[in-house]
Amino acid sequence: MKKLLILSGKGGTGKTTTTASFIRFSQAQVFADCDVDAPNLHLVSHVEGNPAVSDYYGSEKAWIDPQKCLGCGICADACRFHAIHETDGVYQADEYACEGCGVCTAVCPYGAASLKEDKAGSLFLYDGNPVFSSAKLKMGRGNSGKLVSAVKSAMTEAAPPAELAIIDGSPGIGCPVISSISGVDLVLIVTEPSLSGLHDLKRIVETASIFRAKTAVCVNKYDLSPEKTAEIEAYCQEEEIPFLGRVPYDPSASRAINEGLPLSEIDCPARDALYEVYRKTMSLLDIQP
Template sequence: MKQLLILSGKGGTGKTTVASAFIKLSEARAFADCDVDAPNLHLILHQSSEARRANFYGMSKAAIDPELCVQCGLCQQYCHFEAIQAGSPYNVDSFACEGCGVCEAICPVKAISYQPSVAGELMLYSGDRVFSTARLKMGSGNSGMLVTEVKRYMKYTAINADLAIIDGSPGIGCPVIASLNGVDMVLIVAEPSISGISDMERIIKTAEKFQTRIAICINKFDVSQENTEKIESFCQRLRLPIVGKIPFDPAAVKAINEGKSIVEMDCASGRAVKDIFAQTVSLL
């Protein structure tokens, strides 16, 4: 199975719009949404079946046994994250607890233990095609581990698929690094703005560490011709292929508001993405 990952370096560049279009054009039998903090691919790619759901457990959290607690206050005193609240009984704020283990070690009566904590939910749609996604709980960490599980579910369920399209997370943090692991090619959706160029440069440097093939497409290129030329010059210096440019297109907003991919209607952005898809597949 070849894996094509679509990244952006920042939010709002059109990464999911391009990913959903690629899934439609390729008739992909395997795809995943690895933006576990704010998954939205399912809003465009409607599923006919119910998802198989499973809890994702992150780091363990402290729990105080009220039957054993003598309310000495040592745990609260030594907690650097202010996660322990005094009272009768003492209790732990699970959002603030970092699972460091200090309170368990300091408790004189062994009233504190560490319990598995649900950090998110994995969702797997399977049938003629496999769609793997997940949602991280508010305030939870371990997003990189959750992304790894999303990809693993997709890979081992869609064993006969030739191509997998992966919608990655914005930025360059843990979920992006987990998304990059093991993919065959990265398509970076760049935006012709000052912040867009800066974040594109960062995600290119991150992707280069994984020694994977990189291609660039420019979304809303006609919004700033000057910045588009800067992107083209930068990519030329690094010898990175630009597989196409997508114009600003109000019809794209209309398609997304209707829960459709931009290639499901005749519009300028949809036609541009079709050409970008052909160029990308030829490189892959």
């Protein structure tokens, strides 16, 4: 099974719009949303049925037993993250500020402080036809990279025999992106014709190169700045990165999003251009479109 990962250097470039359209173009039976901080592929993929939901536990967090706490404040003085505060004569740990270092458990003379497993998010798996794996990280939690790995593992384990799996990644180059890149056959980078678009494109290319991942590029809303689009294309040529096409700005894209539809369902110039990008992407993967 070939794995296609779709990334963008920043939010709002059209990454998820591209992913949802590719899923429809290919009739993919296996896909995942690895943007665990803000998953939204489900809004336009319209997978039927109810997912299997499981808790994801990340790092441990401090917990102070109010029955044992005598209010001495030693734990609060020792906490460098200022995560422990007094409430009605006893101390409590703030789950959003606690880093799980365990200092409070070491200094508490009454054994009131302990570390407990912390629910860091939820995993969602539609184990049917198609298979769709996703997750949502709780606010203020870390370990997003580990959660992405769990999403990908769940997708792979539940996947039927299939030619292609499509993965919607996170914007940027942080932990979830690094975890998303691992083990994929091709990274398609969706960028936009702007200074920040080119800058962030270069960062993703550099990150992917560390993992020896094959990359390709397309430009969304290219006609907003033909000059910057030409600069992006020249950069790709210089770095020997396949440049797969230009997608024009099209108000129909906004209409599709507002109606909860992938762009592939709307007859418009952007849809036609995106299909050409899809066709070239499948060629790089040696898959018949």
